[in-house]
Amino acid sequence: MNTEQIRQSVREKWLTYYAENRQWLSRLGVWVNCDGQRRPSSGFILATLSVLEPRLAxxxxxxxxxxxxxxxxxxxxxxxxxxxxxxxxVSEGAVNETTNGSRKLLPAALHEINIQASQVPMKAPAQIDEDCRGSRDRRD
Structure with missing residues (x-):
């Protein structure tokens, strides 16, 4: 089992899932700030991926x-x-590369979902984030 393949797979599956559900996930109260990155909570990401990626489960x-x-x-x-x-x-990269004449192939589903998600009017994202302290405070 190649760990880089699993990382790439979970990244693609997470982004595809997020793009498909962007309209409501951006407003859901699961957002945290962790090491300078705003993202859904780790528990939410792991629970979602445990269903989407059998190898990770x-x-x-x-x-x-x-x-x-x-x-x-x-x-x-x-x-x-x-x-x-x-x-x-990803969206900007696809636009830039097609306008320069060279094309970079993106995962088909992610690219198609991006277009669909961008056509749906977005509501305001969640404004209150939790603070992620787990990476520094706990020792395992």
Whole structure:
């Protein structure tokens, strides 16, 4: 089992899921600030991915035995980023690369979902964030 493949897979699945559900997730009260990044809480991300990525669901019992800190797990998976910003970057990259004549292939579903999500009027994002302190305060 290649850990980089799992990281890439969970990243793609998380961004696709977020894009599909962006309209309500951006307003849900699960947002935190963790090491300078605004993102949904680690528990929310891990619970979602345990359903979306079967390989991760198989690994999580072992990972939790090693570290019960969900913030550290999310960081180790490379998911400590703001999904709103990532989707905007993917969208901008697709536009820039097609206007320059060269094309970079994006995962088809993510690209299609981005277009659909951008056509839906967005409501205001959640304004109150929790503070993520778990990555520094607890020792495992």
């Amino acid at each position: 198989q690994l999580l019992p072992l990972v939790v035995d090693l570290s019960s800190n969900p913030d550290r797990i999310v960081m180790a998976l490379g998911l400590n980023f703001n999904p709103e910003e990532q989707l905007d970057k």
